[in-house]
Amino acid sequence: MSNRLLVVAIVCFMVGSGCTTPGMHRALVQQNLQAPNNSPKLLAVYMPWFGNHNHIDVGYASYDPNVLRRQIQQARHMGISAFIVDWYGANAPFSDHNFALLQEAADDAHFQVALLYNESEDEDAEATDEAISAFDEAYKSYIGPAAPYRRAYLTYNGHPLIFIFPKRGHINWNHVVQRCSDWEATPYFFYKDDPPGQYLADFAGMYAWVQPGQQGWTPDGSNWGEQYLENFYRNMRYNHPDKITVGAAWPGFNDSAAQWGLNRHMASRCGQTFEDTLHLYTRYFDASHPLPFVLIETWNDYEEGTAIERLNFAKCSENAPSTAASE
Helix, strand or coil: CCHHHHHHHHHHHHHCCCCCCCCHHHHHHCCCCCCCCCCCEEEEEECCCCCCCCCCCCCCCCCCHHHHHHHHHHHHHCCEEEEEEEECHHHCHHHHHHHHHHHHHHHHHCCEEEEEEECCCCCHHHHHHHHHHHHHHHHHHHHCCCCCCHHHECEECCEEEEEEECCCCCCCHHHHHHHHHHCCCCCEEEEECCCCHHHHHHCCEEECCCCCCCCCCCCCCCCCCHHHHHHHHHHHHHHCCCCEEEEEECCCEEHHHCCCCCCCEECCHHHHHHHHHHHHHHHCCECCECCCEEEECCCCCHHHCCCCCCCCHHHCECCECCCCCCC
16 A cells, blocks of 8 residues: 555545545545555554643543543554653653553554653753653553563564653753663664754664744744755765654644644645655655654644544645644
8 A cells, every 4th residue: 555545544534424535435444554564664643641631622531441442443544553652751640640551452452652751841960860760660660571561562673662852951861771771672762853962872763743844834834844854854864874763744733722832833735734744755765775664743632733533634624724623
């Protein structure tokens, strides 16, 4: 199945009805929609915090096992093989508890999960200590030999994957990596874009994130991130050939529903933004230089308008962004 057809399959599955090609929805959802062997493995960023009063009401709670099972089943049908879960360690016990539930559901469904650790905004020493404590707990509960559902944790070449979302850059990653060096299988850490130069060796690879590029956010949302992704893939392909590249795709961006929002917009272009970002890696990676992963950003971040869980491109118009959650 080509990536173009995969996008159509994802869109048709999500709209339920209303695809422009008669009969395509019924035909595609009956297939196994996994990505082809020569294509990147599809991952999706997952927010585990709904049902908490600090976040908007999206119609479900992230601790409901029935919801988790349904989401995993839906993601699998869309060709996604793992959720990369936003995680703050002990600083966010609600989300941590829900990650445990999601990993258990993933284990039952032969699905996978991994952690996207958000750096603490504390000063240097405190941020480093918090990260070490968080990963100690993650190893015990989710990744290491004593973790009850460890087989559901995502690995690459036998190494568990941990994604890092930087904040103020105060963590001493040399200390963190040294602390994790005695794990049964050392983790592969991934940083958003380039890590600070002194810590480059600590990271197995880098991943792209939703960005418009050097031209910045535009009022009409027309800058969908082509320049940013071009620069990211070019940098990884030619400047970091020894690192693992994790590409990215997104359907658009709109943070107007977020408490922290800055009125930033990226137009969905009725599905074209998602399709273009999903394909752009092919300009730099091919069968001779394969890309192992593409990270869909995101599965269910309705507060920043990047959720693909309920997208409905069939109802898209210039005045009705398709990134809005539908009830």
